[in-house]
Amino acid sequence: MTDTIKARLHVTDALSAGGSVMLADDQAHYLRHVLRLEAGQAVALFNGRDGEWRAVIAEAGKKGVRLNLETQLRPQQPVSDVWLCFAPIKQGRIEMIVEKATELGAGRLLPVITRRTQMQKVNTERLAAHAREAAEQCERLDVPEVAPAVTLEKLLQDWPQGRKLFLCAERNDAPSLLAAAKGEGPCALLIGPEGGFAPEELTQIMALSQVVTVSLGPRILRAETAAIAALAILQSVRQN
Numbered sequence: 001m002t003d004t005i006k007a008r009l010h011v012t013d014a015l016s017a018g019g020s021v022m023l024a025d026d027q028a029h030y031l032r033h034v035l036r037l038e039a040g041q042a043v044a045l046f047n048g049r050d051g052e053w054r055a056v057i058a059e060a061g062k063k064g065v066r067l068n069l070e071t072q073l074r075p076q077q078p079v080s081d082v083w084l085c086f087a088p089i090k091q092g093r094i095e096m097i098v099e100k101a102t103e104l105g106a107g108r109l110l111p112v113i114t115r116r117t118q119m120q121k122v123n124t125e126r127l128a129a130h131a132r133e134a135a136e137q138c139e140r141l142d143v144p145e146v147a148p149a150v151t152l153e154k155l156l157q158d159w160p161q162g163r164k165l166f167l168c169a170e171r172n173d174a175p176s177l178l179a180a181a182k183g184e185g186p187c188a189l190l191i192g193p194e195g196g197f198a199p200e201e202l203t204q205i206m207a208l209s210q211v212v213t214v215s216l217g218p219r220i221l222r223a224e225t226a227a228i229a230a231l232a233i234l235q236s237v238r239q240n
């Protein structure tokens with residue numbers, strides 16, 4: 001972020017030269033009362049479609065903050081096509097998965113309810129807000145989608161034909177993700193819950209032809225560590 005840009009915010013409005021955007025509620029509060037910005041000061045806006053824009057505050061009042069769009073700072077880049085499928089874990093740690101996955105370039109986050117999943121209810125909206133904040137902070141030009149939670153059966157049943165699914169399993173005989181992930185094409189990672197996948201689930205997952213079982217090393221990682229490590233490996237071999 002340059003010196004003159006005081007904040008980066010994700011918006012849903014279209015962004016183009018000469019346009020203006022009205023921010024209300026939390027975003028207006030953040031600019032006016034947290035950052036104490038005033039008319040004339042600049043922020044960066046992005047919406048996942050039109051790149052990143054310099055926007056100058058025209059009015060900051062009780063009804064909200066109106067910004068005028070000036071110049072495009074960065075054109076839109078292709079959005080990442082890596083999916084992270086993960087069993088929801090405890091509050092606090094699940095937010096960490098969402099935040100770090102956003103920083104590491106995941107394009108879609110899919111909570112998956114497995115037999116040993118402790119957290120059966122997922123607050124998709126709250127996780128989406130975490131993804132948005134992380135995208136604003138890490139200078140991404142898009143926000144990954146947080147999909148509604150589905151059961152493992154449903155995930156496998158609807159799995160797209162052309163998308164590889166890297167099943168992260170703590171098995172010594174599996175190839176490393178580093179070796180298996182080289183190449184191109186749509187792909188996804190699947191990370192199990194704290195208690196791991198049940199044996200019947202592993203059989204079910206491995207029956208899918210798109211599945212490649214991979215290892216993340218000799219030690220058993222916590223689910224959030226596994227998600228972060230797997231995305232970091234994928235990012236290093238696939239420019240996502």
Ligand code: SAM
Nearest residue numbers: 168169170191192195196215216219220221226
């Ligand atoms: N199965 C273990 C158990 O029952 O104690 C622990 C599961 S681990 C905490 C959670 C998830 O992280 C696993 O289901 C797997 O997807 C992933 N994981 C952990 N360590 C891994 C490794 N060394 N290689 C690949 N995946 C790993």
